[in-house]
Amino acid sequence: MPSRPLPADRLADLLASDRGLSEAEAAERRARFGSNDILEAPPGGWRDLLRDTARDPMIWFLVGVALLFALLGDYVEAAVLAAALLPLAGMDAYLHRRTRASTEGLASRLAASATVRRDGGFRVVPARELVPGDLVEVAPAEAFPADGLVVSGAGLQVDESSLTGEAAPMRKRPLPAEAGLPGEAAAAHWGFAGTRLLAGRATLRVAYTGGSTLYGEIVRSALAGSHARTPLQQAIGRLVTVMLAAALAFCTLLAAIRLVQGHGLVDALISAVTLGVAALPEEFPVVFTVFLGVGVYRLARRQALVRRAVAVENVGRVTCICSDKTGTLTEGRLELSHAVPAEDLTVERLVGLAALAARADSGDPLDAALLATASPGVAAQRLAGFAFTEQRRRETAVLRLPDGTCLAVVKGAPETVFERCADPPAALAAWRERVTAYATTGHKVIACASRPLRAGEPAEAEPEAGYRLAGLLAFEDRLREGVREAVDDCRRAGIRVVMVTGDHPATAEAIAREIGLGGDRPTVVGADAFDAAAFDAATLDAAGGAPAGALLAAADVVARAAPAQKLALVQALQRAGEIVAVTGDGVNDVPALQAADIGIAMGERGTQSAREVAAIVLLDDNFRTIVRAVAEGRQLFLNLQLSFAYLLLIHIPLVLSAALVPLIGHPLLYLPIHIVWLELIIHPTAMLVFQQRPGSGRLLPTARQRRPRFFGPATWLALGLGGLALALIVTFGFERALGPAQDVGHARAMALGALIAAGAAVTVVLGGPATRIAAIVVSASLASLGLLVQVPALARLVHLSPLHLADWGLAAAAAVVAGLAALAVAACLRRSL
Template sequence: MPRTLSSDRIHDLEHSAQGLNDAEVSQRQARYGRNLIAERHQGSWRALIMDTLKDPMLWFLLVTSILFAFTQQYTEAVILLMALIPFLGMDAYLHRRTQASTESLGRRLASQARVLRNGKEQSLNTIELVPGDIVLLAPGDTIPADGVFVSVQAFQVDESTLTGEAFPIRKQALETSLQLQPSARIAEQHWGFAGTNTLTGSARMMVTRTGKTTVYGEIIQSVIHGSHTLTPLQQAVSRLVKRLLIIASIICVLLAITRLYQGHDIIDALLSGLTLAVAALPEEFPVVLTFFLGVGVYRLAQRQALVKRAVVVENIGRVSCICTDKTGTLTEGRLQLTHQLTATGVDGQRLLTIAAYASRPDTGDPMDQAILAIATAVPHTILNTFPFTEDRKRETAVVLESQQHLVAVKGAPETILAQCQLADDELHYWQQQVDQLASAGHKVIACAWRELDAATEFDVEPEQQFRIAGLLAFEDPLREGVRSAVDTCQRAGIRVIMVTGDHPITATAIAKEIGLHQGYPRVMEGETLATQLAQGDTTALDAVDVIARAIPAQKLALVRSLKQRGEIVAVTGDGINDVPAIQSADIGIAMGARGTRSAHEAAAIILLDDNFRSIVQAIAEGRQLFSNLRLSFEYLLLIHIPLVVTAALIPFLDYPMLYLPIHIVWLEMLIHPTALLVFQNSAVTADLRQTRPDAPAQFFSWRQWLLIVISGMLVTLLITFAYIRSFGVLQDVAHARAMALVVLTSASTGITIALSRLRTVTAKVIVLLNMLSSVLLIQLPPLAALLHLSPLHLDDWLIALAGGLMAALLPFIKELKTPS
């Protein structure tokens, strides 16, 4: 993450020995403000209430409840009012989680810092830091602002919160004698970044950026100002409900006016209009959506995926591209010794012993810890150590082992090999081995030793005449099942792009191992990609599988560019560096065990087992949920079209009202359980190999809409014919209503069978209960009288059942052509 220095910071660099004086501090505090990552805003609950009142779903539930209450259907009214409780509660919950996210991010910075001012060391609150301050850093400190190092002593930093990489970063002081130009780019090894942690050594850092202008601050601001947009399914359902409401409202008004025009009294007109309104209100659609999403949340929890925003259960099924970080997601996020290459006469355990002598348990260096964890302890006494420095690139220890003085050294292979007595062919061999291991993505060190005479001074580091002991190669191992999960995604047409802060060589090796692009991954550095995207050139997005040396802003730019091209993007991650991209993605996925709290707050899904395979299962579950949800919505439309049209058409034709309010209640009692329960398990398995669902911006294709309308109108004609025929023959409105209701309930049964194919026990039970209720409510005289119906004869039943089942013919043919 190279950055630039402004001209005034260069001036500060040249006069940093004494730190700032009081006058300079006051001036800069007025100019730059406090070192605060995020300000807490008051009145946030008022803003929450205002945003909630803008949601049309709130008003839809309220108006629908009032209408039900007006028609004295108090149970339905109360249920809809109760639905407001979780609805408003979820808004409040998400609002509080956002606040908690901001607060937790801000708390990562230490509260106190040691600073050099007026030539004296003092401790002060980090919010008082200003550009130009000299901060004194020791092991275990959290860097409180961005800055450049003016002096270092064996200094290492853990930058995994920003870069995602678990390796320690060795820092170098910026030479004050350099003739720096204003806005000159300075390499990242000279920079310290707010929110990162020091591991070893000590350093002095001159602050250059504070608060929101730091790299960490920029990330936090993207979290605060980012927002989760509605998913396409939410938008599609909202559009569908609005259109049905508009159509129903127009028909209701026209019907009331028509009944008045036909000479009926105002009570009849109002009753006709309100009954039609109750029948036409599409309250089932949001209810079914909420219920199905809740079922999806439960199923994903069983698959180790904790869903924070229920609607993403559907949206994840539409994922076309996964942008995943490497460390902690594809890999385990720890250093592991994987290769030992020993010299002649040296066994593997001796190589580890020599490496352990040159390692220290108190440094926090992951490599030292990995070596010491597996090396067999050998009795010895440490006489002197020469710690690793960036210019020496080695760690040396003088030890007493079994009355023999030894010097053990480990470090960069090129440095250690230069200290060893090697013939040209031996040197060439070892260099080949180093290159081969490094090209496979390993972090390689060399180890060597030599004996010392007892009379030799131990306070001078030996630098020559070493004997090579061998090479140690470390890697961050892949998580179990990652390769098969990536392969499954690619076979299903889902792109997988690895985004990492690693060197391109390391990134390429990992990408090959997991099988990206059939084992031939196309790699690009983050800065190159960002430059092309900034110029409006998005062609690189078609030919890249790995983004190496990526920083948070570049990962965010990648996600936004993919979304602009129409991709449905899922982003996985576990660190603060992943937060902006996680929040900007269609689906943000955080790792549960390794993930930071910030990543958890920003994500919509948390993988409890940190397993990339769970993402594949979640996508399969999302795809199946959409398929099941579409079947349920198709059923609702196929039933509501004839219900609403006949409720309006019969009175328009100046016949007695077809449906009374009690009939609507009965039909709703049939429709609701069918829509909610029958289709949620309509498929035996959720297979990622199936075709990706259509974008729900068009919930049904025009062919599907045509089929739905034709089928709905066919049922409408059958119901109308049955009603008019029965009424005309006997002039018995109770008999006519019974005939019409039997046709409608028979059509409901046939459509249910066609769409569900009775795959589940639930479907069979619901169909049986619906048919049984129709028979009992119509054929038992006391019940029929309560419903203002009259029992039917056998020929009536045969005609009604035949007509109703005919209505299921088109959906049945369509479902036969649809693969399981």
Template sequence: MRIPVPVHRLPCPVDEARGLAASEVLERRARYGRNDVLTRSRRSALQTLRESAADPMLWFLVCASTLYFVLGELSEGVVLLVAMAPLLGMDAFLHHRTQASTEGLQSRLAARATVLREGGEQDVPAEDVVVGDLVRVEAGWHFPADGLVVRGEALQAEESSLTGESLPVRKRPLGRLPTGQEPLVEGPHWGMAGTRLLTGTAWVRVVFTGPDTLYGSIARSAARGEHARTPLQQAVAHLVAVLLGVAGVLCTVLAFVRWRQGFGWMDALLSAATLGVAAIPEEFPVALTFFLGAGVYRLARRQALVRRAVSVENIGRVTCICSDKTGTLTEGRLRLARLLPAPDVTPDALLRTAALASREEGRDPLDAALLEAAARALPAGARGRTEATFPFTEERQRETAVVVDGAGGLLAAVKGAPERVLRLCALEPGARAEWERRVSALAGEGSKVIACASQVLDSGSWRGGEPERGFRFLGLAAFEDPVRQGVPEAVRECHEAGLRTVMVTGDHPDTALAVARRLGLGGAWPTVLTGDELQARLHDGGQVPRVDVVARAMPAQKYALVMALKRQGEVVAATGDGVNDVPALQAADVGIAMGERGTRGAREASSIVLLDDDFGTLVRAIAEGRQLFGNLRRCFMYLLLIHIPLVTTAALLPLAGYPLLYLPIHIVWLELIIHPTAMLAFQAAAHPGRLGTVRSRRQGPARFFSPAQWLTLALVGGLMTVGLVWSYDRSLGAGRDVEHGRAVALAALTLASASFAAVLTRLRTRPARWICAVSLGASVLLIQVRPLASLVGLHPLHVDDWARVVVGVAVALVPLVLPLRQAPPARPSPRRRAYGCGRLDGGR
């Protein structure tokens, strides 16, 4: 990472330790602004309510519920009003979440800073730091702004939440600024806002403050994050609008025609009202809300907390996963993986020496891993008393400790960079070359490698200095960030299901490549690009190249990758746990944060939080989302299949001069069957270990139904309509027995409802079997038991009537059953990156 330095922002050469005068502070604050990284405007409750009220689905529910109240259907009106609550709550939550995400970023910022002004040190609020200030940062403090490190020794910074780098980052003072108006300076010379100094004391010349810092750009991205309506919401809204428009036209035409036919105003209004109740598609938004709520509950049982209900649908359409490495695919901590002792050296002796050269206080992750391993493997009291320590510095690249060993003797233990430690030891050229080869091999596997050596000192002649030669080489210690348990299996399942998976990390390419191989990501030869290489290719061609791993990735590059994938038609899920992941989490179709290790900023910016930080949970969540999408598709198909003949016959028969086919009580009866069937029968759960399939956006715009499915709907609905008209006409007979004809029509619709549900669900769930059986049984009793039938204006049917009903429904079912029987079992190809979802059962 190289960052340009605007030279005009520096008050003096970088090698001058001069602070600012009071007048310079005021002038620079006026020019560059305050150090307010998280400047934001609060949204009033009235403004949030006004923006939520712009949702057309909300106004549809208001109009539909009002109409039901006017018609006297109080229960229906109340149900629709209650359905408004989750929609309003969801919108308000989304507005609140954008604000809360920026508040979560605050935890990584310094509250106060020590600056050099007017010739002395001053403690000021971090917001008062200005461009050009010289700031002192102690170990454990956060950097208050972005600046150049100009003084300090043995500096290490923790930048995992900003860059994704899991290991401490060495920082070096910048001795001289390169020439040019905006020279490029390497990352090790920068102290960044939102990161923390681990060791040493650093003096930093501030170059960028407030929104100009890298952290500030992340905060702005979180604050302006927008969440567009999903294709499912758009499809449902469009379908509802079309059906509502058709219903309005039909009601008006029917009322006018019945009045012109001489049936009177009362018949005309009753006809229009009955048709309106039958045709208003209130089940669709209610079903959407209900199914999303069920999906939220199911994902919670799978350890995935859904923060935005529509993400349950989005996760089911995911075709690509951009996953953070540290803390997501790996555990996010160093672990001693291997000890390679020299000949005649035991592993315990090597481990003890490495632990002796490690610090208990202010230890970095490598020291922590060594001391943890030593505590498990070595007996208590093996450490001894420390006489002197010589800490790690960037120039020396080693750490030495002199301890009392055994019966009062002294032992010098050293650990550090292998090339530096080998220079301290007397080794044969062949042996030295062999150890250097081993170091290269371990580094190529993605391990962090240190070497250890020791030397016995004469307590009488030792004068307190650090020994520079005469060490005995003891061996190597290799460390790694372990892969999370179960992640390789989850990655393999994604690959077999055709889900594109890209690992994005701030680590070195060799380290990232080694982790990818352990995960099985990209096969035997994963394709690795650095963030700069990816950015250059995106700039040149605009297309995302074939890539399995993006290493040395900056937040802006991860964000650019997500946006480029979306432009190519991928439905992107981005995972992460740090502040550096916030832009990508906001931009992705589904942002997924880790619940255990994730920062508050990442959790608030995401739409789903994995409570157990398990990548396998993400795979199961995708399977559940895809199953939910299939369930909802089948539910909506059922609603259309039953409503097409219902609405068509309710309109056409009165228009043709026939008596009204349905009375309001009949419509209520049918709705009491349709509603429970739609809500309960289509709640099949995902099969463990199997990912369903959805249509990729690369194959065209997302549609809720394919053309073939629309054709099936038209054929089945048309056949049912013809069958109803024919049965009604035959049942009227010469005596125009309207009650008999209505009984035939209602028996046909009830049988059709149970049959459609049985075919679409295949009666796999207990609720589906119960709903179908109860609706059929109740309808037969209501029609065939004369006292009950007379209450609802019907006459019991004869055997030949039931035969006509069964034949008519069976004929209408043919176009629905044949595609299911002819479709081959869906077997995903590992080569495919996206899927179709033409089958009504989702390929199960």
């Protein structure tokens, strides 16, 4: 879990105090910060359920046809259709609940009430009434009601699996009272909403409530994500529009032909409506939306908080990751490992000089390491400071020493400091060799120099020259665990990784070799070769899409990178056809985060500006988490492809046979009750089976395509041929079973048997029988076929007749053909990865 910043406006002087709020203070804070509501309005109520059910066209189809039969005096058929509303509405209710299961599962883990100190005493209040600043007691087995700092408690162990997915209990300890109000506190001092105290009794000072908690961000993102329209969703919308228009024209044609054939107005109307409902592609957008919601939740469990649903779609298509080094590939905690002072200085003096130019409030890990290492030195008054920037690459401090003299101290990138030193060129050349030696072993190297100010020289101006080199300081930043394996996974999956760092090129190259980036000899390019001019359209055209003479295509590492160069790099990669994910943590990374296909902000050390513009926020700032998110996105997209392939392999023979049989003059193949039966099988299969399909546990490769598409030409061909073959088998089965006796009930049973058996085979091949829901759906569909066909009383009720042994053989043959078609589709999908 990440450390979190401490909000001074919410805690003020309360952190070191044991007092609670008064009711008046609580009311004022509630008006300012809002109630502790994770969800604005809990979803899934009866109104939402009825509204979603009313959107189902199958419901209105059944109601309309039942009323039509009732008006014609066929009350038995009308009653059967009305009864069919019950399982259909029940299925809608189940799917309505199921699509919100992940969000509701999160909400169910929240505390309903809390023991809070108000007006000098503890009382139990609804958890939604908590406000920042409240003092809360949490007993064993209770959930933390908000995000807050542990201020007292011993032997505390917490179940944080709802946020981290880790089953092992996490130890917590109180924040030391003498710490005052630091900028942030480590995760060990935090109690998070939705997590549960396993051992000990904790006292919590609430800092964040409602949607500001980590838990609240996840839940709200999941809700928002399931409703946002993405490029693929828009493409599906266009496809559905075309399919609807085609279905309407086809239904009108069928109705006209049935009238010409002399079947009457009612037959023509029912034929057209039945075909229209069979051809209605309502599952496609619904399935896609469900999968987006599932993706938001799964990525959250991978420590990747999705802020926009488009990220779920795009993250699986990423072909290039531009990653920061410090804190993402490495732990972001610098340790001083080597100090090389000038001949007349000691190590202690060198470190002390560098610490004089450091600032405790800079947030720079290097400054923190210097200040932690330096011994208490001579007190010096800081007269002026000139901060480190990406352009300056140095920090300078002007100080007044106790003897009244003034001293300027500069620390920063060695090449920048060397330029300002008056040391002999031969001596500086020797220092440069030392810099290279340390950098090639992966150390972050800085130089430090100083010079006294001459009498009358203004302290408010930064001295530009005349310094004397004090020495070099080399720092180590350990690699994060699992980074090398994650980079290797990217390489095998065809994902390019570019490390973007402000470090010396030799340091960057050493780190790249250590993580396996670019093999044994990674290509390191200085960012000065990547200025914005190198990426303009004219350069791209002249280089045939490879900017700067193929320099970009070869780069594994971009060193000494400034924010403007990072943005130019991202834009150039996109023009070269890459789907780019880029990491960032500061305000200066905002342009690159906005330009990237997937902007990924750091949750631990990232600024608010970076988190607001990013599509994904990493809760642990780990490169391995990025790769896991990509793997989850790719598996989710594959599952979505398989779900759509299933829908097409069933809908193509369903629609073709529903149109073909009446067109050649036979009675209707599918009656309304049969369409209802088939939809009761198709809906849960498409919604649930493929959504829960287990992954391979590895990062899947994917095709490089900027314009998203579900299937390639080979897959479409396999789907079309497979659907056509099944349509011919179903039609042949109908004709064969109809026979000279014109037994329509037997013929319909044969066609339905072949189609349902084929659907079960497709489900097993594409979805796999490994999950419990797949086994249940397949078993239920085949059981319904046996009951509604072979039990005479039930068969008569749905206008069918029992099948013979030879008929079941034909149904089995349809299942075999369907299975082979599904295997062909799966093989095409694997080749397209």
